[in-house]
Amino acid sequence: DEATGESAVSAAAAGTNQAGATAMVDITSVRKSFGPLEVLKGIDLQVRAGEVTVVIGPSGSGKSTLLRTINHLEKVDQGRISVDGSLVGYRRSGDKLYELPEREILGQRTRIGFVFQNFNLFPHLTVLENIVEAPVHALKRPREDAVAAARRLLDRVGLADKADAYPKQLSGGQQQRVAIARALALEPKLLLFDEPTSALDPELVGEVLDVIKDLAHRGTTMIVVTHEIGFAREVADTVVFMDDGRIVEQGAPGDVLEHPAHERTRAFLAKVL
Numbered sequence: 001d002e003a004t005g006e007s008a009v010s011a012a013a014a015g016t017n018q019a020g021a022t023a024m025v026d027i028t029s030v031r032k033s034f035g036p037l038e039v040l041k042g043i044d045l046q047v048r049a050g051e052v053t054v055v056i057g058p059s060g061s062g063k064s065t066l067l068r069t070i071n072h073l074e075k076v077d078q079g080r081i082s083v084d085g086s087l088v089g090y091r092r093s094g095d096k097l098y099e100l101p102e103r104e105i106l107g108q109r110t111r112i113g114f115v116f117q118n119f120n121l122f123p124h125l126t127v128l129e130n131i132v133e134a135p136v137h138a139l140k141r142p143r144e145d146a147v148a149a150a151r152r153l154l155d156r157v158g159l160a161d162k163a164d165a166y167p168k169q170l171s172g173g174q175q176q177r178v179a180i181a182r183a184l185a186l187e188p189k190l191l192l193f194d195e196p197t198s199a200l201d202p203e204l205v206g207e208v209l210d211v212i213k214d215l216a217h218r219g220t221t222m223i224v225v226t227h228e229i230g231f232a233r234e235v236a237d238t239v240v241f242m243d244d245g246r247i248v249e250q251g252a253p254g255d256v257l258e259h260p261a262h263e264r265t266r267a268f269l270a271k272v273l
């Protein structure tokens with residue numbers, strides 16, 4: 001099962017027990033501006049191995065930017081982020097930080113799966129080719145191993161019969177399930193989802209959330225940005241409410257969603273529920 005992503009993920013989950021309080025993701029005092037616009041105004045967040053963190057908050061509050069900093073798709077202006085004990089994008093030397101060379105950043109990124117709102121599949125490749133591309137080219141896996149793993153992953157997301165289809169022949173929900181299988185093919189220790197169901201017709205949302213729920217039950221460490229409050233209530237270990245570049249409150253879903261401490265959280269929930 002090594003090539004399916006399951007072994008990496010369960011090893012990560014096991015880390016919770018070995019490492020005790022060690023976080024899989026450790027975000028400390030992160031600030032990020034675009035020109036004069038400060039988008040992240042001092043973010044502190046820890047995600048423990050095997051846990052699901054759901055991030056909610058109004059449009060423009062900085063949710064996507066926060067996810068992108070975890071993958072070093074955006075560089076932080078201040079603060080630091082580590083994933084599985086490694087500083088993201090930088091190397092420490094004495095009390096200075098040096099940005100890693102591009103090749104090493106790409107290497108770090110292969111260990112963090114990212115699923116976007118708009119699937120981002122390669123349109124000219126079949127479903128199977130979409131999934132084996134990165135394991136073969138980025139991880140130098142033998143092609144037949146990558147193909148076997150891809151078929152197992154397709155089976156897991158309920159699309160075993162779609163291996164030879166092209167993305168445009170699939171529904172949005174099916175495309176997003178392929179995108180999840182593709183992310184899993186790199187055996188990530190962390191999965192990031194940015195509004196994975198926002199682009200889908202309502203009747204297709206459930207099949208994608210079911211796949212994400214299955215990953216949660218397998219102990220996959222995930223950060224999920226979503227407006228699906230029912231999903232958050234059911235699956236999240238921690239719900240984080242962001243507004244205007246800050247984490248306003250975070251805690252167990254039963255607290256943040258049912259008994260929010262802050263007026264801004266209450267106002268947001270009143271709009272999305």
Ligand code: ADP
Nearest residue numbers: 034037039057058059060061062063064065066
């Ligand atoms: P959310 O995902 O919560 O909707 P984002 O992180 O996408 O919020 O955006 C937060 C703010 O940062 C918004 O005002 C957005 O317009 C701005 N922003 C995001 N990316 C960029 C960028 N590359 N350049 C300039 N402004 C950006």
Ligand code: MG
Nearest residue numbers: 063064065194
């Ligand atoms: Mg966003």
